[in-house]
Amino acid sequence: MESLCSLAGIAEFGARVLHDTLCDGLVRYCTSPEQELLEYIKRDIVNVVLGHKDYHARNTAVTGHDDGAVALAPLFDFAPMYLDPEGIARVCRWDGDAEQAGNPIWASVIEHYYDHLDNAAIQLRQFGELIARLPNTMHECGVDDDIIEHRTRAIDEHAKQLLAL
Numbered sequence: 001m002e003s004l005c006s007l008a009g010i011a012e013f014g015a016r017v018l019h020d021t022l023c024d025g026l027v028r029y030c031t032s033p034e035q036e037l038l039e040y041i042k043r044d045i046v047n048v049v050l051g052h053k054d055y056h057a058r059n060t061a062v063t064g065h066d067d068g069a070v071a072l073a074p075l076f077d078f079a080p081m082y083l084d085p086e087g088i089a090r091v092c093r094w095d096g097d098a099e100q101a102g103n104p105i106w107a108s109v110i111e112h113y114y115d116h117l118d119n120a121a122i123q124l125r126q127f128g129e130l131i132a133r134l135p136n137t138m139h140e141c142g143v144d145d146d147i148i149e150h151r152t153r154a155i156d157e158h159a160k161q162l163l164a165l
Contacts, residue, residue: 001073002064005057017057019044020095020112027116030062031069037116039072041109042127044092045162048104049131049155051082056091080147106161121165128162131155 008025010017023037030036040060047055059077064070081088090102098108110120134155138148 001061003058004060018095019092022057029070034116036072049158051080052078053088053090054081124162125165128159132159
């Protein structure tokens with residue numbers, strides 16, 4: 001296992017790193033760059049809609065497999081950091097106009113990676129359908145109503161963006 005920080009060649013502890021830098025590392029080193037890049041974007045969507053602002057290069061990793069394949073490691077260190085009383089800020093952001101005030105513009109994100117994402121719009125629209133159903137899914141899974149209520153606005157906003165791709 002290797003952190004995305006290490007994969008992207010970043011040695012400075014606590015450095016603010018753009019998602020774009022990390023994605024460039026995924027494209028360069030992963031066996032299936034399109035698949036891993038799309039998975040990375042989906043993970044950031046979930047981070048945004050569920051309020052996990054502490055998604056950064058040291059709590060995301062790739063794994064090397066026995067067959068030589070390199071892929072994103074399973075998701076770890078995921079929590080609704082919006083609940084932290086210290087007010088954790090969104091650590092990694094998308095470059096330029098792809099993010100405004102901590103809110104990614106998903107069409108701009110995938111446009112930046114157009115050469116690496118053949119069917120991203122279709123796949124992210126389908127993912128948007130899952131995101132739109134998230135409040136119901138959360139309720140069925142027993143998530144506290146106050147958490148669902150607090151996240152519904154972000155869920156709706158980003159589902160709408162994804163469905164419009």
